[in-house]
Amino acid sequence: MHILIVEDDQIARDYLAKALREVGHSVDVAVNGLEGLHLASSVALDLAIVDRMLPKLDGLALVQSLRATGRKLPVLILSALGDVDDRITGLRAGGDDYLTKPYHMSELMARIDALARRGELGSAEAATKLKLADLELDRMTRRVMRGGKKIELTAREFQLLEFMMRHSGQVVTRTMLLEGVWDYHFDPQTNVIDVHISRLRQAIDKDFDKPLLHTVRGAGYSLSEDE
Amino acid sequence: MDQEQRFLGVLASSPFRIAILYSIVFALGAVAMLGGVYFAVSRVIDGSTDNLIEAEVQGLREQVLVLSRSDFIELIEQRSQDQEVRGAVYLMVDPQLRPVAGNLPSWPKIAADQGKWIQFKVAVPYGDETRVHEVRAQRFPLPGGYRMLVGHDVQERQDVKNVMMRGLVAAVVLTMLLGLSGGFWMGRRILAHAGAISAVATQIMRGDLSQRLPVRDAEDELNTLAREINGMLDKIEQLTLGMRTVLDSAAHDLRTPLNRMQSTAEAAILQLDPASPERRVLETVTTEVDRMRGTLDALLRIALAETGTVAREAVDLSELVASIVDLYAPVTEERGIKLENDVAAGAHIQGSRQLLAQALANLLDNAIKFTPQGGRIRVFLRNEFGGPEVIVEDDGPGIPADKRELVLGRRVRLDQARKLPGSGLGLSLVAAVTKLHGARLVLDDAGPGLRVALKFRQT
Numbered sequence: 100m101h102i103l104i105v106e107d108d109q110i111a112r113d114y115l116a117k118a119l120r121e122v123g124h125s126v127d128v129a130v131n132g133l134e135g136l137h138l139a140s141s142v143a144l145d146l147a148i149v150d151r152m153l154p155k156l157d158g159l160a161l162v163q164s165l166r167a168t169g170r171k172l173p174v175l176i177l178s179a180l181g182d183v184d185d186r187i188t189g190l191r192a193g194g195d196d197y198l199t200k201p202y203h204m205s206e207l208m209a210r211i212d213a214l215a216r217r218g219e220l221g222s223a224e225a226a227t228k229l230k231l232a233d234l235e236l237d238r239m240t241r242r243v244m245r246g247g248k249k250i251e252l253t254a255r256e257f258q259l260l261e262f263m264m265r266h267s268g269q270v271v272t273r274t275m276l277l278e279g280v281w282d283y284h285f286d287p288q289t290n291v292i293d294v295h296i297s298r299l300r301q302a303i304d305k306d307f308d309k310p311l312l313h314t315v316r317g318a319g320y321s322l323s324e325d326e
Numbered sequence: 327m328d329q330e331q332r333f334l335g336v337l338a339s340s341p342f343r344i345a346i347l348y349s350i351v352f353a354l355g356a357v358a359m360l361g362g363v364y365f366a367v368s369r370v371i372d373g374s375t376d377n378l379i380e381a382e383v384q385g386l387r388e389q390v391l392v393l394s395r396s397d398f399i400e401l402i403e404q405r406s407q408d409q410e411v412r413g414a415v416y417l418m419v420d421p422q423l424r425p426v427a428g429n430l431p432s433w434p435k436i437a438a439d440q441g442k443w444i445q446f447k448v449a450v451p452y453g454d455e456t457r458v459h460e461v462r463a464q465r466f467p468l469p470g471g472y473r474m475l476v477g478h479d480v481q482e483r484q485d486v487k488n489v490m491m492r493g494l495v496a497a498v499v500l501t502m503l504l505g506l507s508g509g510f511w512m513g514r515r516i517l518a519h520a521g522a523i524s525a526v527a528t529q530i531m532r533g534d535l536s537q538r539l540p541v542r543d544a545e546d547e548l549n550t551l552a553r554e555i556n557g558m559l560d561k562i563e564q565l566t567l568g569m570r571t572v573l574d575s576a577a578h579d580l581r582t583p584l585n586r587m588q589s590t591a592e593a594a595i596l597q598l599d600p601a602s603p604e605r606r607v608l609e610t611v612t613t614e615v616d617r618m619r620g621t622l623d624a625l626l627r628i629a630l631a632e633t634g635t636v637a638r639e640a641v642d643l644s645e646l647v648a649s650i651v652d653l654y655a656p657v658t659e660e661r662g663i664k665l666e667n668d669v670a671a672g673a674h675i676q677g678s679r680q681l682l683a684q685a686l687a688n689l690l691d692n693a694i695k696f697t698p699q700g701g702r703i704r705v706f707l708r709n710e711f712g713g714p715e716v717i718v719e720d721d722g723p724g725i726p727a728d729k730r731e732l733v734l735g736r737r738v739r740l741d742q743a744r745k746l747p748g749s750g751l752g753l754s755l756v757a758a759v760t761k762l763h764g765a766r767l768v769l770d771d772a773g774p775g776l777r778v779a780l781k782f783r784q785t
Contacts, residue, residue, distance in 0.1 A: 108582055114589035152578060179581035180574055182630050183680045184637050200585035201619055203612075204592050255652055281653055285684040286620065288691040288752075294656040 100124045100145040100215055105135030105161065106177070107153050111200075115148065118204050119211075132156025139165055144172055146215055148207075151178035151189065159192040166193035173214040177202070186284060205318035209270040216269060229264040232324045234303060234311055236264055245303060255280070256299050263299075263312070263322040272319035296320055336513040345509020352505060353498045360494040367490065371483045375462065376443075382414070383464050383476050390468055398468075402427040413479035415448075415461050421471030430475065434461075445480075460484050519548050531764065535563040535635065569633050577626050584622070588615045624751040627681065631758035636678045643673040643682070643714050643782070647707045650686045654694070662699040669707040673714035675782050677763045685759040688752040689718040689778055696722030696776070713765075713784040721775035730769040756780075 102124050106112040109130075116126045127142060129135035132153040139147055139161070147165075151158040162174050176194040178185055189197045195217070196210050229236045233246040241257060243250040252260065262279045263271060273292040277283045296312065304310045313321045336342055390398055399418065406416045406429035417428035425432060434446040444463055449456045463477020522540045529537045538559060539552040591611045598605040630636060651667045658665040693703045697720045706717040725733055734757045760767040760780055770777040 108586070110586045111582075111589055114593050117593065179578040179585070182577070182626055183678055184630075187637065199623075200581040201588040201615055202585070203588070281649060282679075283653075283683050283687070284680050285623075285687065287653070287687045289654070289657050289694055291653050291657050294660050295653075298656055 100211075101127070101143065102211070103127045103129065103135065103138055103142070103144050103147040105129045105132065105139075105147065105153060105158070106150040107131060108150070115207075118208075122208065130154075132158065132161045136161050136164055139172060140168060140170065146211060147172055147174045148211075149174055149176055149194075151176055151180060151185070159189065162189075162193040173217065175207075175210060175214060183284070203318075205270070205315075206272050206274065209272045209275060209319060212269045213266055213271075213275065216266070229261065229267075231264055231267045231322060232309070232311060233307075234264075236261060243303075245307060248306075250302055252299075252302055255295070256302060259295060259299050260303065263320070267322045270315045270318050270321050275319070332517075336510055336517055339513035339517050341516050342506075342509040342513035345505050345512065349502045349505025349509070352501045356497045356501050357494065360490070360497055364487070364490045364494060368487055371486065375478045375480055375483065379462065379464055379476055379478055383466060386474060386476060387466060390474075395470070395472075399427045402474075413482070415463060415475070415477040415479060417475040418468065419473050419475075423473075426472065428475070433473070433475070444477075448479075450479075457481075516548065523548075523552060530559065535559070535566055566633050566635055569629075570635055573626060573629050573633070577622075580622055581619075584615055584618060588612060591615070621751065624755055627684070628751065628755050628758045631681060631755070631762040634762060636681060636762060638676045638678060641675050641677045641679045641682060643675050643716070644669055644671045644707060646679060646682060647686065647705065647716055650683060650690065651705050653687070654690045658694060658703060661694065663694065663697050664702040665705070666702065667705040669705070670709045670714075673707055673709050673782075675714065675763065678759075681759045681762065685756045685780075686716070686718070688756055692752055693718055693720040693722070693776075696720055698722065710781075713782040715782065716780040717777060719772040719775060719777045721772065724771055724774055724776045725769060727771070733769070734767070 102119055104112055104115055104119075104126060106115065106128070107130055112128055112130070116128055119126050127138055127144070129138050133155040135147075135149060135153065136156060138144075149158045149161055153161065156164075158176060158178075162176065165172065165174070173195045174193065175196045175198060176189045176192075177198055177200060178189060179200045186197045186199075195214055198207060198210060227237060227239045229238070235244045236257075237243075238261065243252055243257065243260060258280050259276065262276065266275075274286065276292050276296075277285075277287075296314075300310075300312045304312055309324075311322055311324065313323065315321050386402075389401060393401065402416050402418050405414065406427070408414070415428075415430055417430035417433060418426045419433050420426055423433045430448065434444070434448075436444050436446060442464055444465065446461055446463070447458045448461050450459045459479050459481035461477045462480045463475050465473060465475050468474050519540070519542065526537050526539050538556045541549050541552045541556065591608045595605055595608050595612070598608070648667075648669050651665065651669065655665055690703070690705075697703055701721050703721075704717070704719040706715075706719075708715045708717070733753050756778070757767050764783050766779075766781040768779040768781065770779065
């Protein structure tokens with residue numbers, strides 16, 4: 100992927116660029132908002148990571164200007180403010196995702212992958228049937244089958260599985276699940292998500308040889324055919 | 327319904343009540359003044375006719391002694407015809423009460439024991455119609471069993487009295503009407519103004535500090551008051567915005583170095599061998615950064631809630647409580663804790679869904695932390711009359727009554743909790759969020775355990 104980083108903090112910018120290059124992305128950097136807007140509108144990009152507070156042109160204004168020109172480029176906003184309202188204003192300005200500093204690199208990577216895939220899989224999101232190996236989920240009839248066997252899930256487990264299937268093959272973090280399935284933007288002190296996942300795992304993997312739901316150490320979970 | 331309520335509202339307003347009081351006072355004044363006039367005028371006109379009759383009776387009593395009967399009869403006839411003495415009434419009857427002379431058609435039927443003065447009604451022809459007039463008279467015997475009646479038509483004076491009485495009643499009614507309608511008008515005006523003020527005040531309480539009270543183009547007390555309150559609101563808005571700016575820059579200035587620390591440590595970790603002691607040190611650094619971030623998030627959210635400037639939306643509290651219960655249900659089950667809930671449907675409030683969700687999550691985190699295996703946590707949402715009430719109850723050790731106020735302060739952790747994880751800000755955040763929503767936070771003994779109740783107001 101070709102990713103643009105607009106960040107004025109040099110240490111954060113360098114580390115981010117290095118980390119993204121290491122996993123195989125090509126990276127452009129901009130140190131202020133104006134430069135960022137210029138690059139974002141002239142270079143072919145797959146994604147932009149924009150700091151919220153930038154010199155010359157504020158991160159929110161950058162995203163707004165970008166959207167005003169009709170560019171659909173996925174944008175992840177990084178913010179050092181990060182309270183309840185800032186998230187809403189960030190998304191309202193045209194951001195596709197919002198992450199508060201300090202963040203874990205694994206969290207950022209997972210969100211970048213999800214954002215990039217969202218563009219590709221625009222049609223899959225609307226599809227009524229989701230499929231992975233022998234696991235099938237029908238969003239219309241709300242039925243889940245694996246290997247021809249019906250799997251009984253609660254409403255919440257169904258939502259959880261649906262979210263995992265829409266992000267199959269990617270790492271999904273606990274915060275992403277909490278946001279995507281429950282629409283909550285805080286970290287509970289209790290390991291609530293882990294327990295929900297282990298129940299889902301019981302339901303879909305227990306009676307089958309090949310597990311589909313994997314734990315990704317230090318990052319989150321992933322639903323995929325590969326080990 | 328709305329109109330009716332507004333009408334009743336005006337009736338209950340203080341200007342209207344003052345107007346009622348003053349109307350009554352003025353009406354009493356009108357009664358006293360016009361009543362006095364009525365009384366005095368009545369006395370004067372009553373007295374003058376009575377004197378006239380007295381004099382006539384005296385005169386005739388003297389005449390009857392010196393005149394023969396036929397001359398007396400002629401005198402009576404003459405007096406009866408006299409146009410100058412308008413309204414004079416005479417009647418002379420024989421012992422069988424048959425009229426002999428005078429201008430009355432018959433002797434009035436009056437009980438004998440009526441005393442000196444009698445009053446009766448007579449039909450008087452007026453062109454085609456007849457009218458009933460009031461006559462006041464005296465009677466006296468004549469020689470030979472004849473009787474004499476001398477009186478006066480008092481209808482006119484009765485008319486004057488009636489007119490005066492009607493005037494009096496009309497004056498009282500008019501005073502009351504003017505007073506009441508004036509009061510109603512004033513009440514409505516003031517209520518409209520007060521209503522506008524209270525509507526804006528509600529919006530301001532909900533966190534929209536940009537709102538100002540309406541000021542009309544007049545120099546009355548309400549406008550002066552509204553202007554002064556607006557000045558106060560300018561000050562408050564300025565202070566709150568200042569607080570937010572400080573919060574924002576504090577957030578920025580703390581998160582940026584934390585982010586650098588995290589980035590640098592993570593980058594270094596990737597270069598190191600998993601077993602190296604340096605790596606373990608750096609992993610401790612990232613764990614501590616996480617902890618600091620948790621505390622910072624909590625502190626910033628508490629401070630934010632306390633500025634009261636969080637955006638509000640319509641929140642389905644029933645859905646929210648049910649979803650939090652749903653989020654925590656598996657975890658409690660795994661720990662051998664029974665999570666019971668009874669969530670009433672249809673509870674809606676204005677507020678911040680995220681902050682409310684976090685407050686409820688904090689309460690459940692706490693309850694789970696303090697509830698032993700085999701214990702029980704109960705979550706209720708009741709739609710009380712005054713507003714919805716959320717209750718989280720555990721059967722853990724509870725909080726002693728004298729420490730309940732204390733734990734709501736920042737970073738207070740009771741001795742028994744020191745060995746448990748947590749920032750000690752959980753309940754402080756609950757308290758700040760509760761306050762932000764104009765709700766009441768009540769800590770109670772669940773016997774055994776802690777009962778936390780969030781009592782919201784109806785919106």
